[in-house]
Amino acid sequence: MVHMDDHLRISDNERLTAMSSLASHFTEGRLDTVEFDERTLAASQAKTRGDLRPLFADLPGQLEGALTGTGSTGPAPREPELDAELEQVRARGARVETWDGIIGSVTLAAFLILMFAVNVSWAWVVWPLMGVVVMIPRLINHFSDSDEKTYKELKKAEEEARKVRLQRATKRLKELEEG
Structure with a gap:
């Protein structure tokens, strides 16, 4: 330097x-x-x-x-144990969130194509299938319901704190x- x-x-x-x-x-x-x-x-x-x-x-x-x-x-630095645990939840949550967006987009595209382009009357079946498919990233990433709740709370708290600090x-x- x-x-x-x-x-x-x-x-x-x-x-x-x-x-x-x-x-x-x-x-x-x-x-x-x-x-x-x-x-x-x-x-x-x-x-x-x-x-x-x-x-x-x-x-x-x-x-x-x-x-x-x-x-x-x-x-900012934090306690190593807490930091490691939060980073794991944050990383798994971000991966699951990304996959949820991809799965939702593919499901919507499949529905629209089946319903309007191919004129299939049973196109609605993609929606219940999406409910099953969104579980796969959660299982692969070992992302439990409590992890999801923690991830959402962590994300909300970080957004609120950042918003307040930016305003200040x-x-x-x-x-x-x-x-």
Whole structure:
């Protein structure tokens, strides 16, 4: 990684880039609201790269990543056991969700083709067959009803938390631009 001279003065664009990077870290849950507010205020008042460096010292990509746009934007670290279990449920859930979409699309296409193109009166039979076929990805992926419930709750919680953080980050960036 190339070391940046901490004594060089920064531009308004670099300040905005740094604040946007902090907003990304905030929306991904690495910073809480107080830390985000403090760091974006400090970034808006920074004169040199050295003023920005401490704001990114404990974040993936650090200052260089923030100013070049190459900083990590992966998920925040968690407890290894919990992280592994959640990742397994998330991965299995995503696979099952993908297969559900494929099976639903194929079923709809088969129904429409049988009903309208071939004019088969028993085309309705594809719908009960779909109910059976959607069980196959669940069995293959060992995806139980409790896993499905956990996956849906996890997905909903992540979407809600991200939405709140994005709204807060957007509001804070607007405040700093106006101020």
